[in-house]
Amino acid sequence: MTFKFHKLLPVSAAVVALATMSAYASADQIVKIGHVGPLTGGSAHLGKDNENGARLAIEEINAKGLTIGGQKITLQLDGQDDGADPRQATQVAQKLVDDKVVAVIGHLNSGASIPASKIYSDAGIVQISPSATNPAYTQQGFKTTFRVVATDAQQGPALANYAGTALNVKTVAVIDDSTAYGQGLANEFEKTAKARGIKVLSHDATNDKAVDFRAILTKVKGENPDAIMFGGMDATGGPFAKQAKQLGLRAKILAGDGVCTESLANLAGAAADNVVCSQAGMALERMDGGAAFSAKYAKRFGHAIEFDAPFTYDTVYIIVDAMKRANSTDAAKILAAIPTTDYKGVIGETTFDSKGDLKHGVISLYNYKAGKKTLLDVVKM
Template structure:
């Protein structure tokens, strides 16, 4: 009997050891959060952002990912903030509770900024693919990054276009009273004044407005050379359309929120009078743009709106940080981020000490027969 016990003990120990070894090498599921408005007037932009992140996750899983000896399967934890700051903070807390390793988002500055404190408090990396208000990265959070230029660069680029190309002497400004729209309009106004342009008026509307005729009628009487509109395409389209109906001749300038493929559906032939900016490289100028466009359209059967290439690269940047940290621990991923030097679809991405791009680019567009056409690329 004693002999049998003596023989069984090493076998049990061996089984136990195999069990622990198997557990150590078990597959690991890692969640990456994504947040954008999937409902409301700019849901098409939110879905475009989500699609870019989803395509990256699917490709990485197909190729296979191993971190610290474990096979890792990525899961995209996609959430809807409806472009609402309050819902954005609720969704941010949900992602923290879901134990995501990092977050791609949010889309809007007005949602990105309030959510950023929640991610910072939890030590979770946040990469916004499209929030351009400078305040986002001026809070001092070590978790906050973005892969686009800021309004401190986008606003001046539009003002320079007004002064140097349009040869404008006067401007009327309208914004949608959001962190993005007002922030962009304010940066434009500062630069316009420094260039000697006369600011005739600066009016505020809101991001749910549909009727701009009262503001536009007032502006028509002011007779500006250009009109600057700070907002998204859901309101910018009707704004441009109603300006055309009221026979305003002034060129309408706007930022990346308006600069979408859907603008022509919202504004009709009034798009011919719009010049807009994008806080990043034009798709046709991106090193991996053409190939990305083929894969995106094949997967989702729809055109790219604006920032899906940026969400795509943001996911790969997160994985690059995980690889360099040799860990999926959120805090170690955050610690690896400052040394990022990633070459992807949008080009080479490196960050300054605030989490902004070291080499930001602004692209300017007009519309021809309802299609975006690249006018110029400005390196800031």
């Protein structure tokens, strides 16, 4: 019996070793995808909406199963908060690089996306913003910067042209929040407005933390413009529109996608009905997969889409599509595959030009009726 016992020991150890090796071989490789947006501050509701869209896509892909290069992959969302602050944005960008993410979805704001972009460029990690619209973001010469929305060079003119044609605006006052986004959009609007003969009476600046706009609005009231172009986000745009109504301004409020959210009606109250705004992408109700995505999102998170969740959702699939075409989860190989993307998803077809912008941008125009965001028109650029 002793002889047999000693004889069996190495066999048992071998079985255990083989089982352990087999377990390691079959274990999924964790691949991290970063997401950055403001999860605190005035735009936290928009940042969370973006993060939710990305999270929904990752959960779906993991549930279906993903294999790249013969290896089973589990995607993990590395979500970070930049507070819509440029300095914080660079800090979390470096954290994502240190976390060894293979790609980054973000940032939400142009003012955060632009400073963070150099860090991703230096690290050779692709950055795809679902919402940054300032043209400068993709004009820095970086090979890592992409976006899945139109730019302010398209959004500003579309809004100005609509104001002049459909609203018969002859005079306008321009106000921006001094951020890369708000100032950039306001400037693009102003250039087109002047070119089509709309008289720009004034251009004033506030900031993205302001809550009291009565001094600027009182000045503008004396100018009596047909419209006021406000470059900023909904956290400031809502109170701005409300205070304009309280002061009795007759001017229509024009704004870009930062203001054009479902939350504006809560932030502006009845004054939301005086707002006409643009969105740098296809309207949800015009997206082929919009209804199905809305239902999935509501089931998963218990509330409706706020803003750009479909764009972050598709961006995850665009990154995974690049992994599949590269047959690799290596960040450099994913980056190399991104420029040749031709992906059809919820937001439509995504193809990039040489700078990383969409080849075919779309601008959607909205107003609010009894507090409900209502589509006016879709302009293909």
